[in-house]
Every structure is written in structure tokens, then in C-alpha cells.
Amino acid sequence: MKYDLTTGSVSMTMLKFSLPMILGNLMQQLYNISDTLIVGHFIGTDALAAVGASYALIIFLTSVLLGLCMGSGALFSIFYGEKDYFKLKSSIFISFILILILTIIINIFIFIYIDEIIYFMQVPSEIFDLTYTYLYIIFIGFSFSFIYNYFTCLLRAIGNSKTPLIFLASSALFNIILSIILVVNFQMGVAGSALGTVIAQGFCALGLTIYTIKKCPELIPQKEHCKFDLAMIKDISNSSLLTSTQQSVMNFGILLVQNLVNSFGATVMAAFTVAVK
Template sequence: MQKQHDFTQGNLWKQLIVFSGPIMLTNLLQTSYQFADSLWVGNLLGASALGSVAVSSTIIFTVLSFVIGLNNSALTILSQQKGRGDEQGLKRYLNAYVVMLTIMSFVLGTIGYLSAEHLLRILGTPESMMAAATSYLQINFIGMLFLFGYNFISTVLRSLGDSKTPLRFVMIAVALNIVLDPLFIAGFGFGIEGAAYATILAQGSAFVYGLLHVLYRKLAPFSIPAWPKKKEIGLILNIGIPSGLQMAVISAGAAAIMSVVTVFGEDVVGGYGAAQRLDSLVLLPAQALGTAISSMAGQNIGVKNWSRVKQLAKYGVLYSFAVTFLIGIIVVVFAQYGVRLFIREEASVAFGTRYLQIVALCYPFLGINFVLNGIVRASGAMYQVLALNIISFWVLRYPLAALFSKVFGDMGIGIGVGISFLVSSFIAFLYFRFGKWREKELLV
């Protein structure tokens, strides 16, 4: 059995490093999961099939973002219950989440399956890709329970202080997907549908294994599902909805910035796309640290140990700043080589390199956002975090990218984004220091 940590006592610095490490590796594996999918489809089926997967993945990512938002709310409630030592409360809310997420996965899966083609048309999917993209998307919606399930089990274990066991589930999913993709795509001749079948089979296997493993080892107090009380449903929705909306704000903000990029033509779009792929990799440590901090803070907030929460914030900011600063230096030096992994066109490489070298210098400030917002989120102040995200993306990042691009041309996109990281981290600090999030009474 993996050790579950009580973060309300012990060496906080050591706990932070040991607990966040497996989460970083888990996030890296999940990114490689998507990378392997695209690699097999692109090489075995060609550019059109890869385009179909890319368009469909936009919709899947939106749903996944909502799932991540709900899981953030679960992390908040369950970690506070763990910190309080309230076993019955933990069991009740765990049951409530199981019931609500199961119903939600079936509802979303059914709606998604029936409306897949309509959603793809809204995105302007080319007619030549429509049939393949629809099939791929529908099969993924059939496996919605698996997507919800194995993400939720991982969240539950992290809220209890176990970050190593979820890593095992993701490793199973990644390994199966790498093996099943070529087998189903080319071996069985299923084409793009084979890629979708491989995905849901890999996720399904990880979910079933994870569920059986948790039940057998008694790692979490799961019980036979029963209809939750109105109070439990109300609390879950009260923090789950704004938590889900946070992810929607982030997704929409990213799309808005893309509208600034497209003004400069396909060379800049290509370079930006390559830079974003690298961005998603290099920021994984900061994102993982935010998840770890949220779970650790939740346990301490549950017992009102504010001095330890303050210490955790200090350690988290220092750790995040050091890691992201080091990564930023590496990116500045090797940006061109990284961009060339994805594209070859010189004009695109030049823009992608410039963009990364500008933005990388501001990575540490974005890392501060992840840490401080993670602590505020752990208190249950979801609407406040939602407001901070709206400010970050819609008041700062998008307008600044648009403004500076008019002044400095395409180079201004990176300048605007980088400055937004700096300013939003200052705003996050001000709210963390002076905001009323500590007064939030989640469990009464």
C-alpha cells in the first residue's frame, strides 16, 4: 500500500518535494499520451487523419477541462475532510461525487455522441474530414465514463496524500495506448476509429485496474453508491460549477490569443503552434506543483493551521520560482532546437524561437500564480479564483497581446503575454495577502 501523507504535521519542505514529484511525472506521461496518439495517426494515416484528430481533440479537451475543474473541487472538499480527520464526512462526500460524476458522464457521453457532427460543424471542420472526425469523436464520447473515472480516482488519492498510486494508473494507460494504437489502426485496419478504440480501451483498463486496486487495498473509503443528501449536492455544485468555469475561461482565453496570432499569417501561426507545444511541456512542473500545493493546503485549512499554510505558500513560491527560472534559462538557450522538432519552415522557426525566448523569462511569475491560486482554491474560494483567471486572461493576457502586437508587430505577442504573467502574479499575491479567502467556511 502506498503511504498516505498527513500534511498537517512533519517536514513541510520534504513533503512538498516528495509529493509533487510523482504528480509532475504523471502530467508528463499524460502529455506523452496525446503526443503518441498524434504520432501514430500522422505516420500511419496521414495529415488529413491527423487533422481530424486535432479538431476532435479540441472538443474532447473542452470536456476534459470541465472534468479537471470538477476534480479540483473534489480535491478541495476531500483534502479538507482528510485534514479534519472526519472519516464519515470524507465517506459521504466521496459517495456524492461518485453518484454525481457517474450520472454526468452518461449524460455528457450521450449528448456528445448525438451532437458530435453538429459540434464539428460549429468548429468549421472541412467536409473532407467530417466523417472521420465524427467517428473518432463519437467513440471517445462512448468512453466518457472511463475518462471521468480514472481522473477522479487519481484526484481522490491525491487528496488523501498519495501521489504515487495515480502515477501507476497513468503508466498503464500510456503503455497500453502506445501498443494498441498501431495494432488497432493498421494491424486490424480500423483506421482513425482504431485510434479512438485504443484510447478508450487504455483509459478503461486504467480505470478498472485503479478501482479494483483502491478497493482491494482499501486506499479510499468507497462504498456502495447511495443517493447523496441535498446539502452535499449543493456544496459540490457550489464549488464545482465555478471550478469548471475556470477551465472554460482558460480555454476561451487561449482561443482569443490565437485570434491575435492569426492576423500575422500562416508563418506566425505555425511558429506559435510549435511554441505552444513546448510551453505545455515546460510548464508541467509548475502546474503539478499547483496541484500538490492545493492538496497539502486543503488538509491544513481543514484544521485552521494558518501558520503552516503560510509556510507552505513560502516554500511553494520558492520551489516554483527556482524550477521555472531554470527551465526558462534552458528554453532561452535551446528554443530554436525545440521549435525545429515540430516545424522546418525558417520564418515559422524564427517567430517561434523569438516568442519562446521572450515568454520564457517570465515563466517564474506564472509559476507563482499556480502556487498562490492553488492555496486559495484549497479554501473553497472558487469564485475568487475564477475572477483571478478572468483578470489573468481577459483583462491582461489577451488585451496586452493585442495591444503590443499593434505596436511591435508579431514580436509584441510574446511581450504582451510575458508582461501579463508578471502583472497577474502581482495581483494573485495581493489577493493571497489581503483577500478574505481565509474566512471561507466550506465544511460547517
């Protein structure tokens, strides 16, 4: 469902547009709490500490991509409001490729330097392997997180905030069910928790992509839109970089706090994880 802010009551339309976004944030927090309960109850303190240490890094890197997607989304909404579909499709193509390239670079960097990153995070040696396993599996599906956030921001740019909520709610429920099955039934430990998250994210990203292609053909770039225009790259950069910085700077601070907490050992890390979640 799309909401047109240019007609009718602005306050009511904004409220209807904002509610799914608020509910989406609450849904994400409920999933985080559920995930913490499953890991803490069925795997143990060390596993909870490893997941908590990983969570700070994952959220920081995800917030970088989310900020870029949100900044691009602001530009999409301008072109959509102007009904300039050529610039809209061109900006969608360029921003998608640029953020995808950054996602791949981050992925490669993580896989090459994962040991050094874990040492930098001051993760205790007794949970090093658990942290390594969880991070490695999560970053296999890191591109799913980018795809979901990108298409969420794209749909919101044209006034559709309800569809991303539906996919997010389905994904969160699917994630919880998978985590229980993999952790409790198959006893896969932190690997099961991470694998459940990756599969659920993939389901959500694929579903949202298919929905956008099928239901919003006016957003899909054609051959003539798939060109790199320097002026458009500049507009996207101006719109995205500050938003990305704003989204990520607080999470970088939390990452540094997490590093300090890690120096106190697994038990303190687990307690900190519970409090943060």
C-alpha cells in the first residue's frame, strides 16, 4: 500500500506511513530478545558472550549499508515525486551497484582478516572459536542484509512502508522457528543460530526483491538506465554518505564499548549482551 503525502491530511498520512516502520523496529527488538533467550538457555554463557561480541560488529557494518540505502531512498523519493522516472531508474541502478560493491568489499575484508578482527575486539581465547564460527556464517549472508535494506528503502521512498513490515515479520518468525530447530533439535550451537539468521534473511531479501520486480515495474531499470553518470553519482554520494555516517557513528561507539566489555571475560560479556538486547 502506498501513501501519497501530496494529497489529503498530511498528519494522518504520515502517521499511517510511520506506524509500520515503528512496528518493524519493535519486531526486530522482539526477535533480538528471542534469539538471546534461545542462545542463553539452550547453549550457555560462552555462546551468549560470543553472539553478543559478534552482534556489535554486525550492527555497525549493517548500519553503514543501511545509511547508504536510506540516503539513496531520499533521492528516490524526490525523483518519484517529480515523476522523473528516467532519473529514478538511473539512480536505482547506480546506487544498487555502488552499495553492492561496498558490500562485497566488506565481505572480502571480513573473511581475510577475521582472526585479526576478533583479536582487535579483545574476545577471550575461550570463546574465540565460537565467535569465529558465528561471524563467519553471518557474513556469508551479509549481502542478504544489504538487499533487504535496499529494497525496504526503495519501497518506502514511493510511500510503501507496509510491505517491508510484512516480510520482516515473516522473516523474524521464520528465524525464531529455525533457531529453535537448529539449536535445540539438531544441537548445532552458535552455528545453528547463525545459520537460522542467514536463511531467514535470504528468504526475506528474495521475497522483497521478487515483490518489487512483480508489483513495481516502474522502478525496474531498463538498458538505457544502466549507465554511470558522474552527476548522478555525485548526487547519490551527497545524499548517502552523511546519512551513513550518522547511522554508523553511534554503533561504532557501541563497538568500542563492546571491546572494553570483552576485556572483562565471557561472563561479563554475556551479562552485557542480555542488557543490550
